[in-house]
Amino acid sequence: MNLQQVIEKLELNVLTEPRDFSTIEVTGGYTSDLLSCVMAGAKTGYLWMTLQAHMNIVAVAALLEVAAIIISEDAQPDQATIDKANQQGVILLSTPRKNFEIDGKLWEMGIHDA
Amino acid sequence: MSPKTRPQTEQEIYGRRGRPITDQDAHDISRVEELSYDLKVHEVMATELRTASPDMPLSEVLEILRIGRISGVPVLQDDEMVGIISLEDIVHAMYKGGLEEPVSKYMTREVVTVANYESVVKAIETFTLSRLGRLPVVDENNKLVGMITKGDITRGILVALQKDYQEEEVRRYRASHLFQDIISDRTTLVMRYNIQARDFNHGGNASSHIKRALTRLGADPQITRRCGIAVYEAEMNLIIHTDNGGILKLEVEPHRITMSTIDDGPGIPDIAQALTPGYSTATEQVREMGFGAGMGLVNMKRCVDTLELDSTVGKGSKLLMRIIIPSQTLTGIREGQK
Numbered sequence: 156m157n158l159q160q161v162i163e164k165l166e167l168n169v170l171t172e173p174r175d176f177s178t179i180e181v182t183g184g185y186t187s188d189l190l191s192c193v194m195a196g197a198k199t200g201y202l203w204m205t206l207q208a209h210m211n212i213v214a215v216a217a218l219l220e221v222a223a224i225i226i227s228e229d230a231q232p233d234q235a236t237i238d239k240a241n242q243q244g245v246i247l248l249s250t251p252r253k254n255f256e257i258d259g260k261l262w263e264m265g266i267h268d269a
Numbered sequence: 270m271s272p273k274t275r276p277q278t279e280q281e282i283y284g285r286r287g288r289p290i291t292d293q294d295a296h297d298i299s300r301v302e303e304l305s306y307d308l309k310v311h312e313v314m315a316t317e318l319r320t321a322s323p324d325m326p327l328s329e330v331l332e333i334l335r336i337g338r339i340s341g342v343p344v345l346q347d348d349e350m351v352g353i354i355s356l357e358d359i360v361h362a363m364y365k366g367g368l369e370e371p372v373s374k375y376m377t378r379e380v381v382t383v384a385n386y387e388s389v390v391k392a393i394e395t396f397t398l399s400r401l402g403r404l405p406v407v408d409e410n411n412k413l414v415g416m417i418t419k420g421d422i423t424r425g426i427l428v429a430l431q432k433d434y435q436e437e438e439v440r441r442y443r444a445s446h447l448f449q450d451i452i453s454d455r456t457t458l459v460m461r462y463n464i465q466a467r468d469f470n471h472g473g474n475a476s477s478h479i480k481r482a483l484t485r486l487g488a489d490p491q492i493t494r495r496c497g498i499a500v501y502e503a504e505m506n507l508i509i510h511t512d513n514g515g516i517l518k519l520e521v522e523p524h525r526i527t528m529s530t531i532d533d534g535p536g537i538p539d540i541a542q543a544l545t546p547g548y549s550t551a552t553e554q555v556r557e558m559g560f561g562a563g564m565g566l567v568n569m570k571r572c573v574d575t576l577e578l579d580s581t582v583g584k585g586s587k588l589l590m591r592i593i594i595p596s597q598t599l600t601g602i603r604e605g606q607k
Contacts, residue, residue: 214473
């Protein structure tokens, strides 16, 4: 499953610079708003679902090299956060959906914990 | 890049050799050949132009050629190229009439040109077919913009090769050779970062710099990742919990990586409690940002081989973490060991 398919299926908004998402393989997912838990639980290539939209999510995502961050319930990161994400190559996606719904849909698409 | 006013070159439409390149082609193409496709005429041509006018006497042209040590010049009338006059034409004129005759009488009117946006290989082709030694270069509006000789091409390719070579040298001298190149009884690379308290906007910067440095040093990705997580948690602790921030230090040695932080307060009253998963003293405000899960030290412990935490209330804390680089992991770092 690649990121382009996920973006299309879940109708996600791409907040960072567009690029070829079909080359990015999604290997699993992790949902949490606690950064240390994400540090422990999310792996390279995972999608990270969170309500957090502040700048520190970018550093965590960059360190872990997650496939993308899906920011739920329409939480809006500020421009500085988006700029930093672009600079560090982190993909920010957003959706009005709730974490539970996103997780369910991803699971249905066959994305399970790797 | 090319303006829409001109037709695309064959190379632009079909790629090299007028067709898509196969793996075999790619293998067969030498770097010089590749460069002659990559380099464009305008990159190698001479732009300092010497020109003649149609009514100029040939003696004057001869002087231009002599001073410039060239064998021919384009002839311009009102900025428009109307021909080219060469030494050969002048010799011809000397034989027939004299050097006081005007250029227009002996110049070649059908000028073979090459376009500035074409690849150098196109110019080479034109040189070969026309048996000429120098070609006027025109832009898409057929306006004269330069001159090109075979010598210009040779020079252009040599310069490009030299640049290639330097880039290759720089790339090859990656930091991963650092530990091999430095011979000592003990080589240590120390990176030190000053972390400001409450500086959430730069939270994670030190860890991402460290991660990049380790990658460049050729560290095993798994070790880089463990190091990144441990350092991130330590960095955030300095930002979240200290009075005045602190110093984060990373020491890289061929056989181990040592990460340490030191701060001047407030200190941890109960270290055992601090190491309990889920225990946190973070403020509500910090927790709202997703910190203060009480998992920071737990994560660090999970990622490193040894962790020591010393703290005195009112004085500060010292954290020391080590990752041992296994000898069977032949990383760039490890290779440096004597």
